[in-house]
Amino acid sequence: MTTTALKARKEFGKTLASDIAHRLRNEIVTCQLKPNESLKFDALRLSFGASFTTLREALTLLVSEGLVVAEEQRGYKVAPVTLEDLHDLTHARILIEVDLMRRSIEKGDDDWEIRVISSLHRLARIEERAPEDYASNTEWKAAHRQFHEALVSASGSPTLLAVRNSLFDRAERYRNLSAMFRPHPRDKAGEHRALMQAAIGRNADQACALIASHIQTTSNNVAKYASGVISAG
Amino acid sequence: MTTTALKARKEFGKTLASDIAHRLRNEIVTCQLKPNESLKFDALRLSFGASFTTLREALTLLVSEGLVVAEEQRGYKVAPVTLEDLHDLTHARILIEVDLMRRSIEKGDDDWEIRVISSLHRLARIEERAPEDYASNTEWKAAHRQFHEALVSASGSPTLLAVRNSLFDRAERYRNLSAMFRPHPRDKAGEHRALMQAAIGRNADQACALIASHIQTTSNNVAKYASGVISAG
DNA sequence: ATGAGACATATTTTCGAAAATACTTAAAAT
DNA sequence: ATTTTAAGTATTTTCGAAAATATGTCTCAT
Known part of the structure; x- marks a missing residue:
């Protein structure tokens, strides 16, 4: 047509x-x-x-x-963008993502490991190709999303996964806002690799600690760099 | 008009x-x-x-x-009703409700205590008036909902509260299903009072343990009494 | 000058018909 | 007998106009 x-x-x-x-x-x-x-x-x-x-x-x-x-x-x-909302969102994301991560590591099968490894590989390749300012790259964002999605994809919890995805979108808005005002991009590559290794190594405690800190750090950076454009709660 | x-x-x-x-x-x-x-x-x-x-x-x-x-x-x-969905739902509810409960106890002020006490009082009164089969009573259901809502109402987390409310509705469908096939109603009054006392007494650990067990037990009963009408996962 | 009321404008909310899509039944060909 | 094709029916999806509601402006009385 x-x-x-x-x-x-x-x-x-x-x-x-x-x-x-x-x-x-x-x-x-x-x-x-x-x-x-x-x-x-x-x-x-x-x-x-x-x-x-x-x-x-x-x-x-x-x-x-x-x-x-x-x-x-x-x-x-x-929807407005406020510091209050960012904190609320960050708390909710950590609570849910940690739970999904732990259960994904418990239940993950071979296919899950492959999804985690290959999505990280793709992410790393994109970072190599465009070392500067990859955070504003649409391709990188999609790959970044897929990597984090892969990590929790074996949790077998449709309800929490749906909530997680929705919260991820809301958070992405804050990430973009932060990227617009940040002097130079943060290097997340190391964190992502550590996350993958802890997950594949079935080290649940470490993986959960890493993902919590990953989300919290990102949130702190957003608050730091984008506070100027975020309206007061 | x-x-x-x-x-x-x-x-x-x-x-x-x-x-x-x-x-x-x-x-x-x-x-x-x-x-x-x-x-x-x-x-x-x-x-x-x-x-x-x-x-x-x-x-x-x-x-x-x-x-x-x-x-x-x-x-x-x-939406279909399955054992799988019930388990998924129960897990999500416990995760979120426990978190909200703990923070509500931390942050709750005088108004919160009053909301908790008065909503429990109303619930108890309704149970006195209609001791038999109150679970199928519309008035009781509303009061029951309000009591549980009051408990977590001081958490200050709009995002998780919205999710919680949505999950509460989904769970109510299973509760009703169970009530239709249960020989005689379970006595939740004691659990509710204990919950109130732990919350008001700012005993967070105990309150969280109680709410988790409350949700889990209800879920187990649903699975027990309604399994006949729940389609296989 | 200021506030209340009424008219005019802008915007959302609701409606039922028209278009698009999927499902069912029946006939024809292999 | 089984599968394929085709036409007809049922149902969903989309549309733009009409009704309902809120906002803004202007006049008039105090």
Whole structure:
């Protein structure tokens, strides 16, 4: 089907609504849509080429993920970015990620080990190719996400995994914000390798300590470098 | 505004969609809408008196809460009920509730203590009035929910609290299922009082152990009494 | 000058029909 | 007899207009 340029086209999900949600999520996370920016239907309709109804469904979904807030009868806006929210988010992420990590290490099979190793390998390759400023690289971000996802992928806990993924998205927005103001990128390569080795070596305690500290450190850096653009709680 | 009987009317939320979501959630949790039952738009439109679009928004919301599953292009159905899901849910609930409980005890102020004590008092009164079979009592369920909500209400963690509430709803469906097949109701009154005393006494370790065991025991009972109606994982 | 009330405007929320997609039944060919 | 194809039916998904609600502006009385 050869649709016109104006008409919306599905790329990712199967339904248009889920596709719009995906694109909106990306624009919010990368801060193309700024925190607190109000999401007017007319404007969105223009840039996404979908109808009121379809946009509404996508927005409803993003509200439940915490990336959009709805003031009933007064429309939607991009969720604010605050120090309070960052702390809340960081705490929740550490609690859940540590639990998933421990159980993934307990239950992980050969396939899990392969997923962890290969995703780290890909990440390292991208870092080699673009040693400078890889944190703003879209390819690196996808690989980074996949590595962390691989680590917890054997936990066998769909509920917590779904929550984890949602929180990861919310955190990515803060990471991007931090990257915009950080003088030079932090070197996470060492941390990632240590994480992989502890996981594959089935050293659960160490892996959990590492992931907790990894998340906490990232959060601290965000607070440090992006505090200027984060509105007060 | 005096609308006709056929027309949908707002009762709870401000928008019709959130109201429909609320009513649908209730029907699913109480098993008036049975697990795996497919949710056809025409039928729903008839019983709720809302349009396709509004129902769709409500369903999208419930999908993100795990009470409804969407098979894209093939419609929505009530989320299945399985032993696997129950275990997954129980694990997640214990992890999160214990964390919230500990921090609530740390941070709780006078108002928090009052909320805990008064909500337990109300719960006890309802149990006195209707000693038999109170678990199927709507009033008791609301009070029960409020007591548990009060316990963790001082944690100061909006993210985890939102997840907790969603998981509580999912668990309520299993509790109701269990109550339908249980020979005689379990006496939770003692557990609830002990929980209150540990919390108010700022005995965090004991309160956490109690809440974990409370959730786990309930889950075990569900598995015991409702296993007949729970489809295999 | 200031505040209240009413009109006008902007925006969201809801609706039911039209388009798109999947499922079912039946007929035909191998 | 079994599989394939095709047409028809059922259901979901998308659309843009109409209704409902909030916001902003202007007038008028105090």
